[in-house]
Amino acid sequence: MAAPRAGFGLPTRVLHWVMAFGILGTFALGAYVARMEVGLGNLWLFGLHKTIGAVLLALAMARIVWHGIAPPPGPLPGPPEWQMTLARAAHRALYALMLGVPVSGWARASASGLDVVIFGRLTLPAIAPASPAVEDALALLHRGLAWGFLAVILLHVAGALKRAIGARDGTLRRMLRG
């Protein structure tokens, strides 16, 4: 067993940044498709949102498995205890939402009674009963979780920037360069 590393390995960093951009991108796409006038020309955007969401769900599971194989290093010391506790809670919430947001979206799409198709051809199994009431409830849940996700991401980014710009302690650098 190698000595615990202070930095993040390449797979962890790639997963972190690919998912970061994917999550923010699909959040913006989701907010857009929820408001656009739907027609034949933009129907594919729903499929794109579902496809990215499904990929992000798979990546989130891969990431959790990867952390089991290669545990990430603990936080660099420095901030007061309440900030460390807040950061830990934020990380737990981020992982929960990496699973919860796409699963709620998948369930919401299932409740429409229509096939949940990703990559334009792959039909996912339905994970919720087809019912307008269930669909409305899950749509509310998906939207609420997505906005909650954005809030926790902003908290996470604020913490990272605080340590990068305020403390200059290498917290952000190790996620960028290892």
Added chain:
Amino acid sequence: MRRRTFLTTLSAAAGVLCTAPAIAAARHYSLDTTQSTVGFETDFGPDKITGSMPVIRADLAIDFRNLAASSVSVALDATAARASFPFAAQALKGPRVLDAATYPSVTFESRAVRREGDEAGIDGLLTIRGVTRPATLHAAIYRQAGTDPGDLSRLTIHLTGALRRSDFGATGWSDLVGDEVRIRIVARIAQVA
């Protein structure tokens, strides 16, 4: 404008042929289902969704001398409804629109047929999702290519009409898909009796 005068021609032809008593009675026709389409169209944002439904059964009787004695009874197969893209077909047949699993057919039974200039108006009862409402179709009769004027043995009828799907409880995706459904039927018929 062949159609504009065709019903008039038919009436005249029927009048001429009327010396034979059998002609005065309604003629019965069978529908050539392979050459006929029951199509519909509705609004989808800036676009249209189009589709069709196969005919299970069609009983047609046309009395050219006395249109009021004509009648139409049609049943459509909702379970085999088609639409212009896969999601629309699935949504159409699903529980929020036609609910084809519970109500496998759509039917139309005429109650009154009247002449409207060169066309005919057909008032009838339309049943969708088990809900029956009055509906009116407008019919224009054409002769088929290759038939002689006055030949009533093979005809093409264009039927048009519109319905509000919410009247039948078919309210699914009303935020995305229009309420008015426009019906366009091309019926190619052949006389059987």
